[in-house]
Amino acid sequence: MGALDEEHFDVELENGMKLGCLELGLEGEPETVAIEDAVKVLLEGLGEDVNREGLKKTPLRVAKALREGTRGYKQKVKDIVQGALFPEVGLDNEVGQAGGAGGLVVVRDLDHFSYCESCLLPFQVKCHVGYVPSGQRVVGLSKLSRVADIFAKRLQEPQRLADEVCLALHYGIKPAGVAVVLQCLHIHFPNLETAFLDPNHQGWVKILVSAGSGVFENENSDVWVDFLGLLKFRGINVEKIQTRDPIKSWCPSCSSSGAKISSELAPANPGMVSAVASILRSLGEDPSRKELVETPSHFVKWLMNFQNTNLEMKLNGFVFGKTDPHKTNGEASCNKKHIHSELNLSFWSQCEHHLLPFHGVVHIGYFRPEGLNPIGKSLLQSIVHFYGFKLQVQERLTRQIAETVSSILGDVMVVVEASHTCMISRGIEKFGSSTATIAVLGQFSNDPAARAIFLQSIPNITTSGV
């Protein structure tokens, strides 16, 4: 096992202090307690037992995550930029532009997250910032990220976020100009019906926005061309920058069906809607601000997708059909039976520890007796959605799908691949991470060769970037 034995390790455990940076002392504050109370109302509205083990600490976790994730309301740009402006000589303007007088500075690929003001779900932001120094001074590079973070850690909308970061840097650094490009990624907003109907439903909504000040005010200026040229080196495609449309929101909660549903749902769940409004107040926001008026009902609409139901799945009476000899896709032989792989069944779920979405794909492998057709993909997709649209943990989701599929098909193997919003939108902020879980039943559990055959049938996944 390496250099440490258990005894050494126990000694090490005693030599400790609290988590420092991760504990902001939010616990027990009135705003935190108010959010906890509101989250309990939401959990009860979902038909959940707020005292069950997995949910006991959920209200506190949600409250801390929301308060940490909106701490930007209480931060000052001046505190960050002051003391990080450094004298740096440049060139006489007739000679050229460089250093502290005109030399473009660009920092790319700064990962942030923000909360969508339309639906209260976190969204990912890849931030690219450029500025042209003037006055013979430059700013410490990390400050570009820290200032962006102040505005990301609020309830936001991509274009306003870009504008605010741009303006804050402009007044903070007083350069010749600032340019901001944001690539934003918002989880899609399925509801049970559309998800079941549309198997090709996309997981993410993407948007690219920009803002410019000073020499960047004119989007057709040469300095924009230089800036975009430097983004292209990093593979950042800037051809699709959105022009600002203040009326149409990018958030999927604001689609026509969403707007309809909000008015349908609101009367049905007034307690939940008021609970979300009280959360907004506890975060220091004004729920009557026009961009926030619909937010509580949008969030409740999203949440109700994951309502606790006692719906029984009717899986009895399923029979294998006869096989079509020409159809051998997704199959591999093993011990005279075929391993059939049903890949990339999409799912949405809601992490019960943080009330945050996790989302990804399910791969199912099973042994198919020769001469019989594989089971229909749509039935498997329905099973996946049935267990996905709940308050869940990925480990349980994996087991439940495996057990249910096994009740029809016998020996099965299930792999669930997911991105967890809770891994990016809380303290750890691990943007590239992804989680995989496995369940194996019957022959798969003691036949490594069968497992390997199934795993090899799963295509490589490229990181879900912006």
Place this chain on the structure above:
Amino acid sequence: MGALDEEHFDVELENGMKLGCLELGLEGEPETVAIEDAVKVLLEGLGEDVNREGLKKTPLRVAKALREGTRGYKQKVKDIVQGALFPEVGLDNEVGQAGGAGGLVVVRDLDHFSYCESCLLPFQVKCHVGYVPSGQRVVGLSKLSRVADIFAKRLQEPQRLADEVCLALHYGIKPAGVAVVLQCLHIHFPNLETAFLDPNHQGWVKILVSAGSGVFENENSDVWVDFLGLLKFRGINVEKIQTRDPIKSWCPSCSSSGAKISSELAPANPGMVSAVASILRSLGEDPSRKELVETPSHFVKWLMNFQNTNLEMKLNGFVFGKTDPHKTNGEASCNKKHIHSELNLSFWSQCEHHLLPFHGVVHIGYFRPEGLNPIGKSLLQSIVHFYGFKLQVQERLTRQIAETVSSILGDVMVVVEASHTCMISRGIEKFGSSTATIAVLGQFSNDPAARAIFLQSIPNITTSGV
């Protein structure tokens, strides 16, 4: 400019609090002050004026970064894992493995950084963790990352880091087994001589290590095959896992030339070496621990690459040679002159704000009169190294290279692309970010078409991943 005007913004600035998470209150503590004093000794040893503007706060910045970056010494695994173990039923072992009883759980691509115990420079760690739950319980996914962080935030060596994370999770979660794979990336250790001699000097040293406990103790077990299969989906090539060699260090400071130099340097800089030893003590380490004995001299050796020198560059008497009509590589026409691009000149430098390396490539474009040969690449590379091997900021480096090249070649454009260690190894931890700076002289400053031609000649850069 968008939704905010300056007045609105100023009001917003007043409504603030301190940075919260980013301010750990380390300022003024005896350990911090002791490190500040030691850093002043190092700066003086480099021939620097510790009171010049760019360096005034460097001792405090270095002290805070080092103490934050080694806070793992004071953290407890129990504090993190306790309260994050959740009951989760599994399956009877005869039926299969799933959920809280045997279903493999894998979290991939967790970005961390650590400090190399051989040279005190930060290195990047991409961490992949798997565990097989037992006892009908699972751990919150983020805890795998938080526990890894406790051991990463120390002076480390990749294999020990993997072993410690593995063991800590094993005793913390009490699962059937834990597997850890780390991909580590250490900046290469040039010294002035080898850098000048070897233009193809690689920027990074890479290593892949693993550790396993319980069912993962045997590296040839089937469960390792499952785990590695799930890493492959993410493009993680695990074929090069190192077997442990406790004698040979991965750190470039421990190469044979490094060992030689350390004994040469130590007598010359006893004050600097003792200063680094005192930093180790202030971090809670024992400088006489055998892995740390050479660390102060290694760090001083690295640092001395960036000594302040008054070396004059002799560039007079340079003349263009006649052109070879068959050689037109790296050229593009513009206004009857050719724009010649000299691309990917590597550089190392040391950020004067944080005493941390930044490293990357320089691209130089200039107008070459028709019929004349381009200037030799080795001269340009020498100019780049001359300005790189100093305490620097990227903006100044860019300007200095541009001014010097311009004194020989007239109108020039310089692009510097860099990764800054200070962007990952302090609070902001922005792992994927990269910085570009531009300087333009003469015709390039008022000819956007010439700039565009030069920028287009620069090849796209793939992110420097592990």
